[in-house]
Amino acid sequence: MQHVDTLIYAGWVIPVVPENVVYEQHAIAIQDGKIVAILPSSEAVRHYAGRITYRLPSHVLIPGLINTHTHAAMSLLRGFADDLPLQRWLQERIWPAEQACVDADFVADGTRLAIAEMLRSGITCFNDMYFFPDVVGEVAAAAGIRACLGLILIDFPTSWAANAEEYLQKGLEVHKQFHGHPLIRTAIAPHAPYTVSDAPLQAAVKLSEQLDIPIHMHIHETQEEVEAAVAETGERPLARLARLGVLNSRLMAVHMTQLQNDEIRLLARQQVKVVHCPESNLKLASGFCPVSKLSRVGITTALGTDGAASNDDLDILGEMRTAALLAKGLSRDASSIAAAEALRMATLNGAKALGIDYLTGSLEAGKAADITAIDMSHIETQPIHNPLSQIVYAVGRDKVTDVWIAGKHLLKGRALTSLDIHDIQAKTHLWRVRIENVLNDEAPAEKRDEAEDDSMVVPATEAAAEVPSAHLAETEADIDPSIDVAELDAKPTPDADAND
Numbered sequence: 221m222q223h224v225d226t227l228i229y230a231g232w233v234i235p236v237v238p239e240n241v242v243y244e245q246h247a248i249a250i251q252d253g254k255i256v257a258i259l260p261s262s263e264a265v266r267h268y269a270g271r272i273t274y275r276l277p278s279h280v281l282i283p284g285l286i287n288t289h290t291h292a293a294m295s296l297l298r299g300f301a302d303d304l305p306l307q308r309w310l311q312e313r314i315w316p317a318e319q320a321c322v323d324a325d326f327v328a329d330g331t332r333l334a335i336a337e338m339l340r341s342g343i344t345c346f347n348d349m350y351f352f353p354d355v356v357g358e359v360a361a362a363a364g365i366r367a368c369l370g371l372i373l374i375d376f377p378t379s380w381a382a383n384a385e386e387y388l389q390k391g392l393e394v395h396k397q398f399h400g401h402p403l404i405r406t407a408i409a410p411h412a413p414y415t416v417s418d419a420p421l422q423a424a425v426k427l428s429e430q431l432d433i434p435i436h437m438h439i440h441e442t443q444e445e446v447e448a449a450v451a452e453t454g455e456r457p458l459a460r461l462a463r464l465g466v467l468n469s470r471l472m473a474v475h476m477t478q479l480q481n482d483e484i485r486l487l488a489r490q491q492v493k494v495v496h497c498p499e500s501n502l503k504l505a506s507g508f509c510p511v512s513k514l515s516r517v518g519i520t521t522a523l524g525t526d527g528a529a530s531n532d533d534l535d536i537l538g539e540m541r542t543a544a545l546l547a548k549g550l551s552r553d554a555s556s557i558a559a560a561e562a563l564r565m566a567t568l569n570g571a572k573a574l575g576i577d578y579l580t581g582s583l584e585a586g587k588a589a590d591i592t593a594i595d596m597s598h599i600e601t602q603p604i605h606n607p608l609s610q611i612v613y614a615v616g617r618d619k620v621t622d623v624w625i626a627g628k629h630l631l632k633g634r635a636l637t638s639l640d641i642h643d644i645q646a647k648t649h650l651w652r653v654r655i656e657n658v659l660n661d662e663a664p665a666e667k668r669d670e671a672e673d674d675s676m677v678v679p680a681t682e683a684a685a686e687v688p689s690a691h692l693a694e695t696e697a698d699i700d701p702s703i704d705v706a707e708l709d710a711k712p713t714p715d716a717d718a719n720d
């Protein structure tokens with residue numbers, strides 16, 4: 221009988237490696253933060269004794285989910301700017317708010333909020349891109365979650381750094397600060413082709429080689445971005461990045477909604493990893509990443525939520541479902557992104573993109589005990605013909621009950637063990653007020669007056685009496701006999717034209 225730290229008996233285990241396999245009535249033995257064995261429960265009883273033993277007969281265990289692209293601190297801007305295309309969303313709403321509010325405290329509190337949400341969604345590792353990556357690292361390490369800190373690089377000055385040289389210098393310091401940390405990694409994170417010029421990009425490539433760390437970058441997010449680059453320079457952004465040496469096996473290219481066949485061949489040749497963020501792309505009407513095509517030519521594709529300001533949840537279970545459904549709908553092929561592939565994108569492929577697949581991303585002996593337990597006993601997931609199918613197509617993140625990272629039990633019956641949820645709630649509320657106050661103070665005087673007029677108190681009875689007629693008027697206005705339906709297809713509205 222071998223004594224181990226933790227022994228988890230479960231109804232099902234989906235290890236991801238080997239692929240398409242579901243083990244029934246199995247147990248996972250954990251020692252010193254690592255998986256030592258995965259074996260049938262009947263054998264585990266005879267061979268292992270756990271100092272702590274969990275019995276989860278109606279749960280499925282999967283590898284901890286990996287969020288391969290996010291901006292964690294932007295959780296404080298969730299719901300702050302909706303229904304806008306990317307450039308207007310950035311320029312009119314997000315960048316001014318960030319300019320006014322982002323400092324080390326914003327990043328600490330926003331990241332903590334995001335980590336709480338991610339742990340409760342079964343996510344055990346996130347790939348971040350934001351200002352103050354040192355703060356992100358400290359908060360993630362204290363919470364016990366795996367993180368890859370994006371050493372942000374952007375042409376314009378922010379509260380984090382004044383110029384390219386300072387971004388790179390500070391990034392290097394952050395890399396040194398966390399070098400050798402068991403949970404924290406770093407990646408150079410040039411924001412996007414349209415916000416980083418050639419010289420800093422070349423410096424980023426050099427630094428990534430020297431430090432042997434990935435590059436994490438938004439690329440070809442929208443058609444508008446590609447067209448603007450072609451109009452200005454005659455070159456597509458991807459061609460420019462190829463010329464500058466950015467396209468290599470270390471690159472995590474995020475979004476990639478605009479890809480021609482020759483570009484897909486180039487990405488495959490250069491072993492570039494692609495991070496698909498389907499819900500952010502849908503919400504910002506950015507376009508569609510051809511993931512099933514990419515994975516068919518052998519390109520590693522992972523999944524990201526993007527920030528909570530453009531999604532608006534940090535829910536990789538949800539992204540799996542959206543990615544699988546979207547791929548089928550676009551290709552008109554129901555076999556596109558099958559359930560097993562969606563789960564691999566959300567786990568092992570994320571680990572591969574981050575260069576940590578030797579450590580995490582699947583449930584295998586020798587790997588870290590990064591495990592997510594999902595309760596399948598509820599009516600919404602019955603009957604269980606195939607737990608893999610339920611995970612991708614039916615289950616919600618509220619059914620995630622337990623999460624272990626490197627063997628540490630960080631979510632226990634949906635309660636966070638390393639974070640104070642009341643403190644997070646209180647600080648989040650304070651930030652909401654502060655963000656609104658800062659932006660209201662900056663709004664032009666007449667706009668403020670309008671806002672005050674809008675909030676005028678209407679007597680309850682009067683307001684209620686107005687509802688039916690207002691609703692009727694709206695219905696009538698919707699029917700416009702002068703609009704020819706065929707014309708709607710031929711001539712998209714200016715908004716749609718600029719952004720699809």
Ligand SMILES: [Zn+2]
Nearest residue numbers: 291438526527
């Ligand atoms: Zn992003």
